[in-house]
Amino acid sequence: MTPRTLGTALALLLAGAAASTAVSAHERVPSGQQVGTSPWGPKDEIGRLNLITEASRAAILSRVSGGKAYDLATEYYVGMPSWQDAGDPHYQFWMTHTPRGTVMDDPMGVGETMNLTRSYTGTAFSMYSHTGTHIDALNHFGIHGKIWNGFEADKHLGDRGWNVTGIEKFPPLIARGVLIDVAGAKGMDMLPDSYRVTRQDLKDALARQHVQLQQGDIVLIRTGRMRLFEQPKAYMANPPGMGLDAARFLVEDSGAMIVGADNLSFETFPSEVSDDYVPLHTYLLAQQGAPIIELVALDELARDKVYEFAFIGGPLKIRGGDAAPLRPVALPVRP
Template identity: 70%
Template sequence: MKNILPRLALTSLLVAGSVHAAEKPDVGISPWGPNDQIGRLNMITPESQASILSRIAGGKSYDLSVDYFIGMPSWQAAGDPHYRIWMTHTPHGNVIDDPLHLGEEMNEHVSYTGAAISMYTHMGTHIDALPHFGLNGKIWNGFEASEHLGDRGWSVAGAEKIPPLIARGVLIDVAASKGVDMLPDGYRISQQDLIDALEKQHVSLQEGDIVLIRTGRMKHYNDAEAYMNNPPGLGIEAARFLVEVSGAMVVGADNLSFEAFPSEVENNYVPLHTYLLAQHGVPIMELVYLEDLSKDQTYEFAFIGGSLKLRGADAAPIRPIALPLNKS
């Protein structure tokens, strides 16, 4: 594991001139070989998992996921569907319809409830798979949409390829670092904001971390309009700091879309998504619930999460937990 704070002098070299680069970037080619479909998740090894699991303190756990409900915040700008839940079976309906032909007496004795849901893959606490955004018709590792994307999703790098996530997790509480409950609308988190927060927390990043950024936006989660109205997010230099300096494996935040808008890059409306997913193979988590970690000032933990194995999908819901570590 590599400690990043002694390497901060490299940052200015890495980010200089990155925002308005003249050349249009292309997708990254994996150092793990031509068949790689999970990018930096290759950093998860039996040894790395054993190392972090051996440090769990026990006694407390944190649920980092949000509720799903009708009216929840969701991305609507491109016309994607809202979350919907409807009853397929109710106790009184079964008495009337008797769908299993059990008779009135049985249906009145044994109550039966069933439901169905419909939702966009990028709703609630979720993880973006690498095909979510690409460049020039290709995704991470040079896989081309023309060859690998059919009517039933991607034949490569879909959400079903995401392994169980067991790694060191780090909370960077930018809102608390600035002494506010929530960052202002549209605030663009900088590299220096991340450095300042880490120093105040007395935490260093390590290669292979799952790094979660708190903006405080989750305080608006029950008010979809307020939550979605120009949320704060990361700037491109902050993303480069996490990836190229710290070696983050996965990044995430408590907002939706992770990055701040409008774009800093003239020819790309979502530069952080293409930079992370397509160029560096770094999955993104969004709508991560970080309020309890912040309240308890728990900045370092074992992160354990499993996402739904949605074959060919560009994202999937995830139910992550954080387990505090023994002091080393």
């Protein structure tokens, strides 16, 4: 961005901010834009994950057929797709100990002979919590300082994360999983850039797959974007994603517990809602209590036409976290 265009952008931003001061905060809140209140009570911190019960786990695990297990997680590598352009840390990986370096530095004080005998390798990594295959906690997005179930940043957010709804509160994720291969249903390897998946797209794909959704499902949408995972710039540029009405179909009409996709944002841009740049995150996390999984590797499931499976996974228990890496596994089930 040149100084001139930067100046123009800042001027427009300041003009918009000045204009907004003439409108009260109440008037700026669009109709219905309030956080959801949990049907599981005022202390609920996990939203629709309450649909996981002993009975629901037993029902899906009793149908596991054995055989192949599908790994739905991406690899982590330096330069991988990330939100770096939004100011978030990109994935970094470095060596903290190497076999030859320990001989030189003797960090444990055990001497050259021991270090030559016992080769020591150690590594470290750092990243934004929304990197690679991950799941969003319900505190990730809210409305006017409030998140799911009315918890408030002024009361519940400290310097080291939220003291409610942190990702560490999530139980192990064991549920019926359903793949909806929208790209495949359209005869495409990958949906076009910025394509917004509709309610009808989902219905058509489900009919083609002969699968019906059930309450408590973990529903994963394949756009085909994972084909570009090794090309970070292409992967991040104008990805296809879900439309708001399609998300409503999954949660309100079909009872989905968790939704996810193979892109990095679940939704696509620009937003279809004038006063919300991330309407699906607002709707799913803050209003419906439905976690979102992103960057799910779905191509192998689609190739083998595995549309129904036992989903097993769990996020890292990062106290107060708004998201965490996830290593999900799909186990095919009998009809």
